[in-house]
Amino acid sequence: MNVVGKPRRRVDGRAKVTGQTRFADDFALPRMVHLKLLRSPHAHALIESLDVARAQAHPGVHLVLTGKDFPVTFGILPVTQDEYALAPEHVRYVGDPVAGVVARDEQTATEALDLIEVRYRPLEPIATPEEALAKPEPRIHAYGERGNIHRLQAFQFGDADAAIAASDHVFEDIFFYEGNTHLPIEQHACVAALDADGKLTLWSSTQVPHYVHRALARVLRMPASQIRVIATPNGGGFGGKTDICNHELVAAKAALVLGRPVKICLNREEVFYMHRGRHPVLMKFRTGVTKDGKLTGMHLQTLVDGGAYGSYGVASTFYTGALQTVTYELPRYQFEAARVFTNKPPCGPKRGHGTPQPRYGQEIQLDKIAERLDKDPAELRLAMLAKPNSLTANWLRIGSIGLEQCIKTVVERSDWKNRYRKLPQGRGLGLACGAYLCGAGLPIYWNKMPQSGVQLLLDRSGQVTLFCGATEIGQGSDDVLAAIVSEVLGIDPYEVRCVTGDTGMTPVDLGSYSSRVTLMAGNAAIQAAQKLKSMLAEAAAEDLEVAPERISFANGRVSFESHSLTFAEAVVLAEAKFGTLGAVGSYSPPRAPGKYKGAGVGPSPAYSYTACVVEAQVDPRTGWITIPKIWIAHDIGRTINPVLARGQVEGSVYMGLSEALMEEQVFRRLPPKLSRALVHKMPSLLEYKSITSLEMPEMDTVLIEDPDPNGPFGAKEVGQGPLLPVPPAVANAIYDAVGVRIDEIPITPDKVMRALEKKAKGEAPRVGPERFPDVPYPQPLIVPPAWEGGDGSEVKRHDAAAVV
Amino acid sequence: MRHAQLALSVNGEAVETSVAPYKTLLEVLREDLGLTGTKHGCELGECGACAVLIDGEPQLSCLVLALECEAREIETVEGMARGAQLHPLQAAFADLGAAQCGYCTPGILLTAKALLAREPRPTPSRIKEAISGNLCRCTGYQQIVEAIEEGARRMDDERRR
């Protein structure tokens, strides 16, 4: 291969280092006016009255919009259309938008916000999942399972409890993973304007222009064909820009009313309110193990703090249990989950979407199992790895698995065998693994169309233009697409012009989330490029008087042996022969084998795998934690551009480490006797701690190539999976260093200190959640695994015994 | 409370504009001069995205009053390239994956340029220290550190030539 696998400057590299990449807030259009949102100061309240007269009369104010202007709800998932662009009567978290002011400049709009008079009737806020379970009233939403329980899910893939009960060893552990947020350095921004034809254009820092497009049509009640959404390059996404945002809808409406461009850029505090970040999850793992270290069954229960709206929450909740089966052989699995509403900014998908939380618990529990069984944690895992080309208990189809090589690589490079459990007191190593999707098997809204499309246009100059809905969020999607097309056509990737993320110009791609772009848009690009290639081959073959299949494409030439044409010459011949040259490609994932209700979350065309070893240093006097080095190996299938792939792995390590050590999206309840306030504890870049260059350890990064038949040239994802093993590996390393278990995230020095004090007193050397509340999980859906006679469907309860 | 006349020197060019006194250098660069290469992530001095060079030293344009910049030399990312040719640091950043989303990149490039002006061949730990006031959420910093080392090498080579 000429392009794929070679380290290269990304195609948009020059723009990024010259400041020419145009982010949403960089747009300034003639006659542009500015939008600011008035947000609720109450965590939970009803709006009794709202008077905008004074704001409207303020000099420089053009328009004030309120909930009355937005009668239609929206939501990213069809089953949870529970948000309003501006809340008409019920506010559900501090920061919930209630009005929008458009003025000549941002300063004037801000001044006018203070002139809007809102009378609220405060309601009791629900601060925690425990409260949400205990207090059905006041209800945050009128829909859901009951009270403040949004969603309950329960599945039984074989009788796990029976298997666990019959095991040589049973492990029961409770873990907690605190919520955290994406913290893109670019604050969300958008500009809405009417184009010369009177159609609406929205430039927005979004990862999902297609979904924004659909939501705008719904909320503004106008045909989608009259709306164009352009995703500007995102200044960091990480999942934080995958939802429909209130400000996008309000700006669009304002542009329609005023007939002039309207801009908004959230301030940092508002970005914390936009959130849609990592759900706080409380987890209970009951796991059975044979005396030689094989898993017999796992029963996982999760309690998910959803915040004030649905967002992606139903999917996130499924993901707190969907991928426990893809790393290690697990014959029986029971999974129960609950998502509750609380009066906090809504949670959603952050890098790893719902899976880092249970991965944290699972990988620490494996460390505990290895210790009890007196086995090396690496050997324990290697002996139980899931098999390639297999089905899991919950009916996921696994293709390639490079996990064995990943584990062996980090074990060897970290000198694990000589250092684990052998370092002096205060120093330790920890190992953990993980796996992730390469795109979700099903789209967010039910349809039979492809998940990704690519269109190629070939100009007679030899220029190739690629059109695709995929969104450049820094991950390098443009570069991946250019590389794939240029590999197929034998040209230089810098010859390919990428037009991406524009619903007015590009075929639909569902967006840059769930690690789907390389695999899905990549396959679509191959398909389109191959169509063009055969046309070029046919035309060139005629000219060179050989059979088309003997024509080769490389280095900008179309050749047969020593006879060759330039690529542009071949294009001219082909255009003369076939007319204007263009081709399309599209991708739909393979049908998933699971047929039960709920089987839609978890399937993927391929799974990526990662193993990680963390070295930790802990000061026994203060609990102070230092991480000197991290070794990581990621099974990427095939590397398209090693420079970018390594960046994705290292960025994931960074984010996982930052979550492990300090990131927390947490809230403050004032004394209830004095106040109903429930506020974000620290909505600032200073007090929401994320690690700097100085906390970053040395990283040893290895890409493992085990090509997957479903990936373009075998490629799998690399943007999310490598985050997963990092937090549990940190926890395991701290245990190796000082013998204390921190069964919750973040792992802070005060928690380590508390655990050390317990240890000194002879108590269990552990800090973490002590109990798991009673959750009214429903009767599980019974879905027998394939090896217990199942066919992927649920069985009726009275039939279950017969099947098992 | 009126607008003030302001004469600045930006990237070696004299510019004049009239601004409200409350405007920071960041706002004037982006909104009045159209130099949107300078980014912002908090406007409170908590991220480093808006860093520019003032008299050769990296400072945060979000916390500098534009009125206080008269008679001082301001350099932004737009002033780094020489004609169409990238500054060696820019080229190294592009080649080595130091810019993923590219949003923190202008601030880090200028911070690195100031570092190399003082210390032409800094160690990786000195580089980490110098850019510790620039938050990056994408890279994990490693490729940035390597790109600054590479930029320093390329600048060295240029000087030798």
Add this chain to the structure above:
Amino acid sequence: MMRLPWFDYRAPRTLSEAARILAGEGPNAALIAGGTDLLPNMKRRQSAPKVLVSLRRIPELKRNGAVLGAGITLTEIVRKPELPRGLRQAAAQVATVHLRNMGTIGGNLCLDTRCNYYNQNYEWRKAIDFCLKKDGDICWVATASKRCVAMSSTDCAPALLALGARVTLVSANGERELPLEELYNNDGIDYLHRRPDEILTEVHCANAPSTYWKLRRRGAFDFPVLGVAAALIDGSARLALGAVASRPFLVAKANDFLRGKQLTDDVIDEAGRIAASRAKPMDNADLDLYWRKEVTAAFVAYALRELRGDDLRETRSRIARYEPA
């Protein structure tokens, strides 16, 4: 984008002119030097002075000899090896490279007190119905407290206190010099004994063996949640603490104990115990407050051991994440 409110901008060229403006404008005016503390507060509407008096063009404040002008930047302090090590270590750990290029020693000494209930946007503070320090009538950190408990967060002050520094204040009515210790008041609102018409102009500080240890979450950006300074004055070690009260202070009981004593391990332990008993961290800053109190003794030990001449570079690089100054 967070923006500043409207204000009138004045840029006097001499100290006396600045003092005159300040005398005329009264509490409506605020001084701006580096701007790194004032401007974020103004953007969050914690303060909205009508007049900003810039100190940038006053040459007297830039004096950089035996006497330090208040307008010397923190970076300039770090780069001046003849200054006491403790002061340079403190300056080198303030905020970030960029902010040290902007912030001044005078500004750091006069830094507003900080609190998680106060250093927030206007909208956030409205959601808690404000607090004692600004626009409200209750301290949410200690609801029974009549006094604001916002925390002194200056790094340079403890270092200079341990060194016995003095400062000069100038007003239209004349000037006065006082021990730095007397500049501070243990009240989160009235935290300085500086009259509104006074300008801090100079810092006087003799060189002496000294050291500064800062506790914060990250190696950059963060304000201290504990600062321990130690200096050897007339043969005795002296300790000052920062970020554990509304003022930085010399730890009188510990310093009485240390007077005339060799810094043996036992003496260091006892000094740490005494100093820790004086630390009163509150739940208004980063990290668990009980833990912050608990590790005070360890940080005092780092400071005193470094003062004694122990090689603490490895510990320093783990705590500070780099080698400050």
